[in-house]
Amino acid sequence: MLNIIKKCLQHKVxxxxxxxxxxxxxxxxxxxxxVDTSKCTVCQKCxxxxxxxxxxxxxxxxxxxxxxxxxxxxxxxxxNESLKIDNDYEIAVFDKTELGKYEESTTFREADxxxxxxxxxxxxxxxxxxxxxxxxxxxxxxxxxDTEVSIMNNxxxxxxxxxxxFVASPRHADALLVTGCVSRNMEEALxxxxxxxxxxxxxxxxxxCAIDGGIFRGSYAVTGGxxxxxxxxxxxxxxxxxxxxxxxxxxxxxxxxxx
Numbered sequence: 001m002l003n004i005i006k007k008c009l010q011h012k013v014x015x016x017x018x019x020x021x022x023x024x025x026x027x028x029x030x031x032x033x034x035v036d037t038s039k040c041t042v043c044q045k046c047x048x049x050x051x052x053x054x055x056x057x058x059x060x061x062x063x064x065x066x067x068x069x070x071x072x073x074x075x076x077x078x079x080n081e082s083l084k085i086d087n088d089y090e091i092a093v094f095d096k097t098e099l100g101k102y103e104e105s106t107t108f109r110e111a112d113x114x115x116x117x118x119x120x121x122x123x124x125x126x127x128x129x130x131x132x133x134x135x136x137x138x139x140x141x142x143x144x145x146d147t148e149v150s151i152m153n154n155x156x157x158x159x160x161x162x163x164x165x166f167v168a169s170p171r172h173a174d175a176l177l178v179t180g181c182v183s184r185n186m187e188e189a190l191x192x193x194x195x196x197x198x199x200x201x202x203x204x205x206x207x208x209c210a211i212d213g214g215i216f217r218g219s220y221a222v223t224g225g226x227x228x229x230x231x232x233x234x235x236x237x238x239x240x241x242x243x244x245x246x247x248x249x250x251x252x253x254x255x256x257x258x259x
Contacts, residue, residue, distance in 0.1 A: 015158045019251060023244050031088040033063045033074070039082035046074035046083060051215055052208065056100075065091065066099030066211040069239035092236045092249030096211065096227065099237060131163040132254070134204075135173035135197065139190050140222060141180025144240040145207040149177065152243045159247060170194075175202035175253075177246075181209040181222040182229050194230045202253060205232045206246060208239045 016023050037060050046055045054067035055074055061082075075083045093099055138146055152159040153166070167173050170193045182190055194203070205226040208214040213224040226232050236249040 014155050015161065016156060018157075018244055018247065025087050025089065025242070025244075031086045032065055032091060033068060033070075033083060033085045035061045035063060036082045036084065037061075039080045041080055041082075043079065046078055049073045049077055052212075052217065062100065064100040066096060066235060066237045067208060067214075068237065069208050069214060089238075089242050089245040090248045091238075091241075091245060092234055092252050094234055096225075096232075096235050099211070099235065131165050132175070133165050133167045133173045134175050134177050134250075135167055135170045135193070137176055137178045137190060137193055139178050139180045139186045139210070139226065140183030140216075141207065141209060145179035145210070145238075148240045148243050149179065149206065149246060152246060157243050157247065164250065170196040171198065173197050173201070175204060176230075177204045177206055178210050178226045178232075179206050181213040181216045181219075181224065182226055183222050184220075187223050187229055190226075190229055202233045203230055204234045204236065204249060204253065206236045206238075206249075207241060208237060211235050211237060214239065 040061050042057070042061060044057065044061075046061065047053075047057060050073065051071060052067045052069055054064045054069075056062055056064065063083075070085075072085070075085060136146070136149055151157060170176065174197075176194060176197060178190065180186075194201070203226065205211050209216060210226045213219075213222055216222045217224060223229060234249050234253045236246055238245055241249075
């Protein structure tokens with residue numbers, strides 16, 4: 001016990017201040033992909049290489065960030081270096097069609113999220129009368145997204161400081177956080193979980209697979225994105241999205257619930 005106390009005193013506070021202060025990430029972190037139309041010759045090589053058909057032609061080359069798995073094949077093989085990727089992780093939308101129009105990096109603004117820092121706990125109590133409870137559902141993922149979700153509860157991110165908790169039963173939940181393409185074997189289980197969650201209930205689709213089926217889209221073993229089975233209130237793209245991306249989405253969703 002003394003050793004534990006000693007280590008706590010030595011390391012001091014390790015929890016980051018996100019969302020009041022943005023967490024700095026390395027240059028190698030994969031964020032939003034954009035196309036420099038001044039360099040692009042529309043050779044369509046990137047379209048042919050994309051495994052999830054996230055890149056498409058509509059007057060010009062466009063990228064649907066919701067389908068992207070960040071394999072970098074398009075960037076590495078573009079003859080004109082017209083595709084680039086930034087390290088902005090604050091991407092979450094309410095309407096899935098917006099992901100196909102996501103051409104510029106988002107910036108963190110209080111008007112976007114409406115719930116930041118110390119205000120989160122107060123807003124949760126105002127909206128739900130207690131803490132905000134989330135039930136995570138793995139509907140057929142590779143566990144990449146689930147790993148990032150679990151990291152939100154470590155000392156560095158400490159999601160519970162905002163009064164946001166993960167619960168074991170959907171009957172105690174205010175929202176479902178779903179990862180993975182919905183496999184045929186999990187389809188009924190997901191529907192039952194959704195029905196067991198008390199109203200009003202929210203659904204968050206996390207990752208490319210949950211949004212559109214990812215690399216498994218079209219397989220006989222999956223139904224596709226979560227919204228093919230149950231209604232979805234928020235989409236968080238990534239493969240997998242980092243913890244701050246998921247936290248950003250949750251805060252943004254809470255802001256919309258208030259409205």
